[in-house]
Amino acid sequence: MSRRSSRVSMTGDNGEFYLECKAAYLSIYESVKDEIDSVEDLVQVLQQAGRNPSKKVLAKYWKSDTEHLTFDEFVDICKKEKATTADDLMKAFRKIDINGDGYISLEELYKIMTTKGEKMSRSDVKKMIDEVDENKDGRLDYGEFCKMIMETTEECKKVSRKIMEKKELKRRKEDQTKTSYSERPMSASSRSNKGASLAGSRKSLLSVDDLPKPSPRNKKSKGPAAASLAKLSEPKNLKEWTHATSKGMFYIDEETEKLLCHQYNLKLTEDTSVWITIQPIKTRCQADSDQVIDTGLFILRDKPDEDGNVLITFTRHRDAKGKYGVKCSLDAGNYRIIPFTTASRLKKRESDPSSTAKLLQLKDGKYTITKAFRKVLEDIFDLSDLDGNGTMSREEFNWYNIRTSDEEVGDDEWEVVEERLELEDGEITKNGFLQLNEMEAEDSNGDEDDMWVTLESLGINKELVMDEACPFVIDVYTEDCDDAEFKVDAIEDMMDKLQRPLCQSVMEKGEATKVKGMKDLTMYTYMSDTRATIVVDNKSYSSVRLNLDCSGSRNCLTNQPSLDETFSVKSQSQIIAYHFTPKNEDDEWNVKCEESIQK
CATH class of the missing domain: 2.60.120 (Jelly Rolls)
Known part of the structure; x- marks a missing residue:
């Protein structure tokens, strides 16, 4: 569907439908010109529009070769996939009502919200119930449940509409004044989008069992990471x-x-x-x-x-x-x-270089630093100049000293710096830093050991190559x-x-698979375009040894010594088992993992 055709139809019911779609889209994205670039984002924006797509529905619109969807394609999907019905609500209610007593308790709702869909705290779930629990019995009957979902949907629509109106008002002002100002990002705003975010959490209850959950046993990327x-x-x-x-x-x-x-x-x-x-x-x-x-x-x-x-x-x-x-x-x-x-x-x-670079040279009867060492020291200075202003403050020099000698710079040491080194506005210049190293060279009598300790603490090997550090x-x-x-x-x-935060991020954003042979052992896999992480969550009261064989993965590098490792997971704990990145970002990569419990 073209953008022009959707705008022409903005009259009557069609116009209201279009505005609802636009409001839902702008609650997630900055502009209708932005594109949906992942199936997870497609789920989120459809939920904002009152849809709760199943895995089968998503597969119709996000195929294996899909890279992105436009706003107009999103509008077209909303036309074909209708909003939540009373039948949908009844099915959702029965799924959550685990014991079949006709009520949804705090524990039943909390269990759903911590194992499927968006994760919520116990206090957040209790607030959800309290808002619509008319008889104050601490649980929801079918009528209260429907009220919660429908009121949240309407709240979400109102919040989305306000976000859209605010953005469009700002754009009109920008057009009038012909300035370069643009709208403030709203999609992650906890102030303006709090209601919409909570709405998304509640609406995900409607199809928690149908949302796509690809197994981490064979997790494929969309294609080349690059x-x-x-x-x-x-x-x-x-x-x-x-x-x-x-x-x-x-x-x-x-x-x-x-x-x-x-x-x-x-x-x-x-x-x-x-x-x-x-x-x-x-x-x-x-x-x-x-x-x-x-x-x-x-x-x-x-x-x-x-x-x-x-x-x-x-x-x-x-x-x-x-x-x-x-x-x-x-x-x-x-x-x-x-x-x-x-x-x-x-x-x-894996091993030290076969040759060792010279740091010092004897010149005119005294030791000085070599040309190769000087270049490395200039790089070290640039990296230690944390704020990038061209000089090294006392605080920056202190962090450099902590890393290279495990000691802070005291007042006496700093006085020596001020007296003997070139400074600019009270900070060490690059020439002053080189002076410091020249003085150390002169005092060394040709002994390079202390200098190598400094270099090795910064990840620099005997050939003066930084191979055990990464600056950023x-x-x-x-x-x-x-x-x-x-x-x-x-x-x-x-x-x-x-x-703990890393485990939490994977368990919230990743996909869960129960490990066969143990009821309370779950494997979570988070996969982005350039990283995959596997977390194992052991909720049982027994420790377990779990073998993860990922040798069938393709085009992957990992943080572990091999792609076939056995991990010990203590009871009531989580571990980060594997990180993966594509070995070659120009080629397709995938993570394939087979798990087995070791007796």
Whole structure:
């Protein structure tokens, strides 16, 4: 259906239908020109329009070779697939009423909302019941259940219509003034879209058993990862937002072999929309490779919510240059920003190089740094200049010192820096940093050991190649908070604070498969265009050993030593079993996993 034909029919009932479709679309996307680029997004926008598509229905419109759907194609789907009927409601009611007593209890509704569809807390589910529980018996009869669904659907329509009207009003003002301003992102806004989001959670009850749940045993990508990578959908008026930036690095700790990284604190004094990106940095001392080391971000609350959760959101979309980005709305407060990598490409080196580069040379009776060492030091300075202003502040020098010597820079040490090194506005220049290393070279009497300790702590091998570290840059944009504070908070084990949020993200966004042979053992698989992650959730009171044979996967790299591993999962716990990335992004890739319980 062409865009022109749909607009011509905007009269009477057809016009109201079109507006409802448009409002549903704009509650998720910024413009009707945006395209639906995944089956998950198709489910979401159809739910906003009051539809609850089954797996069979989705297969009619999202085929194996489908890459995207336009707004007009979405309108056409809504014409063919009718909104929820009374019969649909009765079927849904009977599915949720597990014991068949004619009522839906808090436990029955909570079980559905924590195993299927969008995940909700117990308190959120109780609020849903309380809103329509007229006789206050703590459960829903059929009439109350229907009221909950239908009132939520109408609320969703109203919220969607308001979002659409606000965006169109802003566009008209922009057209009149001929400015470059564009609408504020609304799809992730907790303030304006809160009702629509809750509506989506409630409406998903209608077909929880019919939604597509491909088994992680054979999870296929849509095709080559590179084919689906495009320019990130960043806010159009981004130049007007407040910008803060910081560099950082992933390091493989030489002793523990854990992945360490810079971690950040974001302080907001006002509620605001944010746009945050992370991208790997290429330096001269890195190993030559056409493949990008994957990076990502998790945004966490500073303190857990009432259910003990800290996860707010994480990056899922990436462009062809390796940049990941995420948009969301945050309330005033403190947040932790933690970088993430699957470590499928960033691994401990298998062996040391056969040759060792020279760091020092004897010249005119004294030791100085070699030309090759100087180039590496210049790269190190650039990476340690976290804010990219061309100089190294005391705080930046302190983070460099913590990483390379496990010690902070004291007042006495900083006084020496101020006295002996070249500074600019109280910060160390690149020439001053080289002076520091020249002084150390002169004092060394030709002993390079301490210098190699520094280099190895930064992931640089004996040939002066950075092969056990990955530098990155993070950019934070805030729309309504002009004094946002974004700075390094620690250099710590990446998974120390990410273990639970990462498991939560996979269990919320991934697809679940029950493991045969054990009732309370579930395997979740999350798969994006460039990453797949498998989490195993053991809700039983017994520990279990689970073998996952993924050797049938194609074109995959993984963080594990092999594609056939056995994992121990303690009772009442979750583990991250595998991360995968495509070995070659220009080729199709798939994850195939066969699981078996080990006795």
